[in-house]
Amino acid sequence: MSDKAWGGRFDQEPSALAAQFSQSVSVDQRLALQDIRGSQAHARMLAANGIISASDGNAIVQGLDEIRTRIERGEMKWDPAREDVHMNVEAELTERIGAAGARLHTARSRNDQVATDMRLWTREACFDTIAKIDQFLSVLCTRAFEHVDVLMPGYTHLQRAQPVRLAHHLLAWGEMLERDRGRLYDAAQRMNECPLGSGALAATTFAIDRAATARELGFARPAQNSLDATGDRDFLVEAVAALANCAVHLSRISEELVLWSSQEFGFVQMSDAFTTGSSMMPQKKNPDMAELVRGKTGRVVGSLVTLIVLLKGLPLAYNRDLQEDKEPVFDAFDTVGASLRVLAGAIDTAAFKADAMRRALREGFLDATEIADYLAAKGVPFRDAHHVAGRLVARAIRSGKVLMELTLAELREENGAFDADLFAALDPETIVERRNIVGGPARAQVRLQIEALRDRLIARGFSLPGVEFA
Amino acid sequence: MSDKAWGGRFDQEPSALAAQFSQSVSVDQRLALQDIRGSQAHARMLAANGIISASDGNAIVQGLDEIRTRIERGEMKWDPAREDVHMNVEAELTERIGAAGARLHTARSRNDQVATDMRLWTREACFDTIAKIDQFLSVLCTRAFEHVDVLMPGYTHLQRAQPVRLAHHLLAWGEMLERDRGRLYDAAQRMNECPLGSGALAATTFAIDRAATARELGFARPAQNSLDATGDRDFLVEAVAALANCAVHLSRISEELVLWSSQEFGFVQMSDAFTTGSSMMPQKKNPDMAELVRGKTGRVVGSLVTLIVLLKGLPLAYNRDLQEDKEPVFDAFDTVGASLRVLAGAIDTAAFKADAMRRALREGFLDATEIADYLAAKGVPFRDAHHVAGRLVARAIRSGKVLMELTLAELREENGAFDADLFAALDPETIVERRNIVGGPARAQVRLQIEALRDRLIARGFSLPGVEFA
Amino acid sequence: MSDKAWGGRFDQEPSALAAQFSQSVSVDQRLALQDIRGSQAHARMLAANGIISASDGNAIVQGLDEIRTRIERGEMKWDPAREDVHMNVEAELTERIGAAGARLHTARSRNDQVATDMRLWTREACFDTIAKIDQFLSVLCTRAFEHVDVLMPGYTHLQRAQPVRLAHHLLAWGEMLERDRGRLYDAAQRMNECPLGSGALAATTFAIDRAATARELGFARPAQNSLDATGDRDFLVEAVAALANCAVHLSRISEELVLWSSQEFGFVQMSDAFTTGSSMMPQKKNPDMAELVRGKTGRVVGSLVTLIVLLKGLPLAYNRDLQEDKEPVFDAFDTVGASLRVLAGAIDTAAFKADAMRRALREGFLDATEIADYLAAKGVPFRDAHHVAGRLVARAIRSGKVLMELTLAELREENGAFDADLFAALDPETIVERRNIVGGPARAQVRLQIEALRDRLIARGFSLPGVEFA
Amino acid sequence: MSDKAWGGRFDQEPSALAAQFSQSVSVDQRLALQDIRGSQAHARMLAANGIISASDGNAIVQGLDEIRTRIERGEMKWDPAREDVHMNVEAELTERIGAAGARLHTARSRNDQVATDMRLWTREACFDTIAKIDQFLSVLCTRAFEHVDVLMPGYTHLQRAQPVRLAHHLLAWGEMLERDRGRLYDAAQRMNECPLGSGALAATTFAIDRAATARELGFARPAQNSLDATGDRDFLVEAVAALANCAVHLSRISEELVLWSSQEFGFVQMSDAFTTGSSMMPQKKNPDMAELVRGKTGRVVGSLVTLIVLLKGLPLAYNRDLQEDKEPVFDAFDTVGASLRVLAGAIDTAAFKADAMRRALREGFLDATEIADYLAAKGVPFRDAHHVAGRLVARAIRSGKVLMELTLAELREENGAFDADLFAALDPETIVERRNIVGGPARAQVRLQIEALRDRLIARGFSLPGVEFA
Numbered sequence A, B, C, D: 001m002s003d004k005a006w007g008g009r010f011d012q013e014p015s016a017l018a019a020q021f022s023q024s025v026s027v028d029q030r031l032a033l034q035d036i037r038g039s040q041a042h043a044r045m046l047a048a049n050g051i052i053s054a055s056d057g058n059a060i061v062q063g064l065d066e067i068r069t070r071i072e073r074g075e076m077k078w079d080p081a082r083e084d085v086h087m088n089v090e091a092e093l094t095e096r097i098g099a100a101g102a103r104l105h106t107a108r109s110r111n112d113q114v115a116t117d118m119r120l121w122t123r124e125a126c127f128d129t130i131a132k133i134d135q136f137l138s139v140l141c142t143r144a145f146e147h148v149d150v151l152m153p154g155y156t157h158l159q160r161a162q163p164v165r166l167a168h169h170l171l172a173w174g175e176m177l178e179r180d181r182g183r184l185y186d187a188a189q190r191m192n193e194c195p196l197g198s199g200a201l202a203a204t205t206f207a208i209d210r211a212a213t214a215r216e217l218g219f220a221r222p223a224q225n226s227l228d229a230t231g232d233r234d235f236l237v238e239a240v241a242a243l244a245n246c247a248v249h250l251s252r253i254s255e256e257l258v259l260w261s262s263q264e265f266g267f268v269q270m271s272d273a274f275t276t277g278s279s280m281m282p283q284k285k286n287p288d289m290a291e292l293v294r295g296k297t298g299r300v301v302g303s304l305v306t307l308i309v310l311l312k313g314l315p316l317a318y319n320r321d322l323q324e325d326k327e328p329v330f331d332a333f334d335t336v337g338a339s340l341r342v343l344a345g346a347i348d349t350a351a352f353k354a355d356a357m358r359r360a361l362r363e364g365f366l367d368a369t370e371i372a373d374y375l376a377a378k379g380v381p382f383r384d385a386h387h388v389a390g391r392l393v394a395r396a397i398r399s400g401k402v403l404m405e406l407t408l409a410e411l412r413e414e415n416g417a418f419d420a421d422l423f424a425a426l427d428p429e430t431i432v433e434r435r436n437i438v439g440g441p442a443r444a445q446v447r448l449q450i451e452a453l454r455d456r457l458i459a460r461g462f463s464l465p466g467v468e469f470a
Helices: A016-022 A025-048 A054-072 A085-097 A099-103 A110-146 A166-190 A210-216 A226-231 A234-261 A288-311 A320-349 A354-362 A368-377 A382-398 A408-414 A420-426 A428-434 A443-459 B016-022 B025-048 B054-072 B085-097 B099-103 B110-146 B166-190 B210-216 B226-231 B234-261 B288-311 B320-349 B354-362 B368-377 B382-398 B408-414 B420-426 B428-434 B443-459 C016-022 C025-048 C054-072 C085-097 C099-103 C110-146 C166-190 C210-216 C226-231 C234-261 C288-311 C320-349 C354-362 C368-377 C382-398 C408-414 C420-426 C428-434 C443-459 D016-022 D025-048 D054-072 D085-097 D099-103 D110-146 D166-190 D210-216 D226-231 D234-261 D288-311 D320-349 D354-362 D368-377 D382-398 D408-414 D420-426 D428-434 D443-459
Strands: A151-156 A159-165 B151-156 B159-165 C151-156 C159-165 D151-156 D159-165
Touching: A016 C288, A016 C320, A025 A054, A025 A085, A025 A110, A025 A210, A025 A320, A054 A085, A054 A099, A085 A099, A085 A110, A099 B382, A110 A166, A110 A226, A110 A234, A110 A320, A110 A443, A151 A166, A151 A354, A151 A428, A151 B226, A159 A166, A159 A354, A159 A428, A166 A234, A166 A443, A166 B166, A166 B226, A166 B234, A226 B151, A226 B166, A234 A288, A234 A320, A234 B166, A234 B234, A234 B288, A288 A320, A288 B234, A288 B288, A288 C016, A288 C288, A288 C320, A288 D288, A320 C016, A320 C288, A368 A382, A368 A420, A382 A408, A382 B099, A408 A420, A420 A428, B016 D288, B016 D320, B025 B054, B025 B085, B025 B110, B025 B210, B025 B320, B054 B085, B054 B099, B085 B099, B085 B110, B110 B166, B110 B226, B110 B234, B110 B320, B110 B443, B151 B166, B151 B354, B151 B428, B159 B166, B159 B354, B159 B428, B166 B234, B166 B443, B234 B288, B234 B320, B288 B320, B288 C288, B288 D016, B288 D288, B288 D320, B320 D016, B320 D288, B368 B382, B368 B420, B382 B408, B408 B420, B420 B428, C025 C054, C025 C085, C025 C110, C025 C210, C025 C320, C054 C085, C054 C099, C085 C099, C085 C110, C099 D382, C110 C166, C110 C226, C110 C234, C110 C320, C110 C443, C151 C166, C151 C354, C151 C428, C159 C166, C159 C354, C159 C428, C166 C234, C166 C443, C166 D166, C166 D226, C166 D234, C226 D151, C226 D166, C234 C288, C234 C320, C234 D166, C234 D234, C234 D288, C288 C320, C288 D234, C288 D288, C368 C382, C368 C420, C382 C408, C382 D099, C408 C420, C420 C428, D025 D054, D025 D085, D025 D110, D025 D210, D025 D320, D054 D085, D054 D099, D085 D099, D085 D110, D110 D166, D110 D226, D110 D234, D110 D320, D110 D443, D151 D166, D151 D354, D151 D428, D159 D166, D159 D354, D159 D428, D166 D234, D166 D443, D234 D288, D234 D320, D288 D320, D368 D382, D368 D420, D382 D408, D408 D420, D420 D428
Parallel strands: none
Antiparallel strands: A151 A159, B151 B159, C151 C159, D151 D159
């Protein structure tokens, strides 16, 4: 008799080519523990409802426990001839416990089985990624706390624009990741319905208790439509889209770390543990981890597109195309998870260079806005004030000065409203401290944000004892 | 003097080429009403906090009201030389009310202005799309109610698999859209923070009241980090990803409508109002609307990719690249909105062909599972029962029969457990009714699902008086 | 001393996390044979130009030969601690031949080394895929030849439109693949420049002979700019874009095979070797191979997007992001290669059902165009003729007839130009044969196309002895 | 009677919603001139072959000439009720010349008509883009010529690596664009087959002369398969993939211009004509054009994905989905064309800052490779030499020196092979000039490359009189 679950009607074996092409166990063996959990819940429910005998039920649950142990020990032999993880586990079970093993598949299909496994796996992966984001946030929180007094240029268009605190910049990264966290959480909630019992497409004739299996597997409720539960994979698109958003954020953070690591900026020195050198140029300390994270954005976005293209235009319910849903999902979670850890480590161990940042603040006319604001505060319409400031910048450039070095006389040539109190207003610390509103870079505001982040992290089970303002 | 807001430092005008390339008013004029609302909230707050005079505040609010009226009447002249919607509105305002107009821009930058406008617009667009989804759902609910007694083949691999109810199939579409609705809702919640007051990147020195503007504009709170608020657009990625998921769903529904409209299936006749013919082949009644909706999936996915590629690797905070965020967002909402309406209209007016569905149920051995289940119920291990059913199908094909036409003797040649009670079990209605568990196709289950959907829609303000089971 | 090529300046080892994250040998070991060929060419050139000694050169070449043998036998131990394929091979070489091994890297960098390896690999992969396309084309050619007399409905909008020959349809697939072939060929030509000698970014001070290494490695010439040669990967985007076009074609062919395999169409019976069954529904013979091929389109498109996102916005020259270029390229070639083979096998062994196609031709009013053409030939303006034909279709539907069954009297009620000679014109064979122009479905045209394809394939080294018209 | 071409069979008008959704004239009117050219070629051929009368043929050609004039003058009224450009032109023609106009559509379908129009348009657009690339190349050639003596740091990992010539860097951009040009040229060649005569899907019964229309429209030959010619759009994917590759190149060039424009780098000063300022920060001179070009990469990639998703899984032949092919193609060509022009203008007018580049060369240890090479030339194995150089860099950093400032004694502490001739070897000009091999940065090599580019451009019709080395 054929090994294949569906062999009854066939005269010949699938060609080796087709068998190799269509096997999935090399990929979906990663679902093995979820598959076993699902099968055990199914077997318990079947027994509890008299669909299989109690002894069959026990034998199945125990047999699966043994298989799990084998898998965890790396002793399981995955056989591509048995196609997928489901058939491998079931065949192994039947070898162990005999006919009872074959009864496990009563009132079930591989279609609802794999849909259940993927939801279990992906739900866990969401929470695992959330934990990694929180770890990243705790690094940001700590580093922001440590550098709350370090000023740096804030940029727009990669032009020095206005001074901010380094902590304010690090907290901006934190805001981005906090939203990524929220998206993964929402995705995990939305996928939290149990497909088990949906059968191949139209449920089953057995009087199964779907609420019981859903409950045992930690789902909020059974999926409400068997065609939809076996035929849709939108929950994977949602999760991977959240990961893509996160990957884009990580690419932006990485871009900044690469910039800051350059000799031109010099704002950060990555630790040796998180940089590499060059085989040809001994002076290089390359920010490779940040570059790799930035580059890996591509594969996360690629995985998202893979899933979408895969689903486009498929009729209901299950189609074999759906077998292709696993690798992009596994790879996207692996990639973002590893990127989060590596980048958090890199930031945790990096040395920020306050001196270089301070030097950068001296040049670049970051105080020009202050001049415009100064004039506006004296009643000059803002657009006019802006023009005056612009002309002063041009004047300073022509004479090789910074704005602070212009004389009051020179200033008054452009506009009569200037007074000696201007100069105090142009100190970076003053500039930053005057921006003392919600979301602004003033110390009090940044402190509030650090404390809020710390308190969120504590509520999530983290401990940040050092983050305590005097 | 130059029209440009930033003209002060420049010796020469941007070349015509660059001006044409960088103007955005042809696109972002669509934000005009949001821009005006944001500006009015800002002006009221400035006046309330004594940053501008009360009379300036009033003049601004009133002037903007007049401009809104002009825009709504289509009388506004949008001038590309004024770059964008913000400068066009402000220039128009200043022409109307003089110097007070120039004071509107106090304590504000185009960077926080456009971030605020985009959030207002996109939040509204999410709720508008949600309303269209609900409209679609109400069509599905009604049509499912009308066809609760119509049986059809359920498919996997586009092979007839097991009988289901047409209503069950329509409700599967409803489940898909219900989740799309949830994603848009979550996206709208997450973007519900007000960037106004974040300035160019580092807030402002003016003692503005960010909570007040946030409140007036209906936001849950001010955004908490000025660099993030002006430099990130992940909320657009999230919203468009939700739309892409929805578009994929619509492509799947459309694929089925195209299939069902074929002569081969013949399950549906689209109304004349939602089909077109051929210039060369007079017999054609093409399901063009479904095809167009399916085709338009591409542009929604394209918009998602556009946004992601745009954001990848950008350093903080605002970069001019972000100007390119608007068209993909506008186009994605327009496309999905129109697709929802057209497809709902097409389904609402389509004639489903119960006869053709019934004919399709007679052939295709959709009762083969019943035979396997029948044997399993008699204690035959499921995989064995499955093999028996497979052999019977092969036998029936060889003799040109359907399973119902095999004799008891023939059946028993394959397995001794068969009895005369088998034949009653093979009627499609019986098959469907035996699948009477949560999420299954039995009438009672489908009724529950229709009523649940109806009640959700009623709770959202819809009226479905006809959907009432006897 | 550290194993790392760049260890000189570092005080501490990269963290295990970073090492795991940044190692690439698990992926790029696939370049090993290309790496060895490149290194041997480099060593020979170095020796020929006196940069290393002849004996060093010989030792290197021989040592690499031995390593190749180890690799081919699967005996090579790839060590992640040695980062990548280049360092693994070089370390192994140095262990074997001592100091001479360390001299191999003279006048070379990993940056030009990997760029060379990737071009060698991808160029070969292009030609390998071309061979698979040709194999596919030879299947199409043979099957078209066998079925030149089988008529089937041609479809637009998935509506039966006009009769064509099955061979004509199969040849349409051939045209699509022929263009894919051309794209891969062009890509292979354009990437046919040798980066070796470009160094890390700025060539090398050694007086190497780049023309010699280019020649030995089969490249048309050395790459002309060292920054470009080490920093760009557009040749990968081009090759994978060609593969994506091909994958889309395969998805379209697969879609048709899935449709044709349905009970509704019944145009094809896939062989048992290329279908699978259902674990729950014993009657199913699922077109899984076609579904999988269709589904795998997603990952090829995903790989294309991965590469593009990866490259977007990178400054020159080499950045570590580029390490991520390999998996999408390997996967795209593997996927398309396997899909071509499996789909060719499926088509080669499929049974086309001429009877079902003939039945489909009888219904669906595929002769309606003939009526319009008939009238146009009698001088009725085409658009009017079209309207008459449309009204006749409507009339036939109302009376449950096909057009052939309308009486001359009925026809003349719609237009007086009809005559008895109309009826002969409505036979499908007649309809097809009247379309006897270049690119049309008439037998003579299809024969010409089959012969042209056969002759192209023969010129490419294939033998198709049976494809010979009497 | 209805305006619709296909109205004969319909009882009711398409709903306004559906009409709005399915009209395409707002987009495809851009094909009007191609449509007219195709129609004129078709009419001439019909008349030449006696399918329509000579006088009808003349009337059609003349009528279409008049319509072209109207269109060129902007006087054409495009009516959405007439669906598309084809019906608009034909209806306008029939209004002008009566019944003869209706005969134009003999032996033609909108399916082959639009396929022909799109090929004509896209082929022209490819050559138009090629011309813009050549224009860009001529700017690069000129600027490289002007700056052949300017040295700058070459970067890897955004770390200063080795000195190169600015001209070498500009020429690297040129190599990238040269390949983009080749791809567009190949795409234009491959699409150069004429679909006209393929009818709706199965050619036509009229004895048309497809070779004649192909020839008149400048195509290499008629398309060889009517199903393929009307149902495939792979030529658009190929063209837009070439544009995406080009857009990625432009994003990389833009990234560098943004970097170089920063105060940190200071390598370039964009001209006022190609920068803008800030509404809030008067000192800003933002590299907006480069940022916009970088941002617009997204939409080109999005267009590529749009097309691919659109085509995925479509059965042959024409499906209405294909109507959606136009906007992504138009937008991709428009975007890349404008980006090429703007970026060429920006580079043409930019001031490169040789002083800043020279300052950057002094720091960053770009001469470290020389030390390694120096030792290697003295027989030290390269990897060892590399380690010595690395240690010297570490030593220099610790003592706050550059390598040049280390004493011979200090050098010899690390390795005895150092001699006084080392110091001359560390001058940037020397370093660059020693890299005098094909593709390297030495002046002679760069000169060869500039001359080769100049000569290619001259062969393409450009005049670069100033680019002449003494």
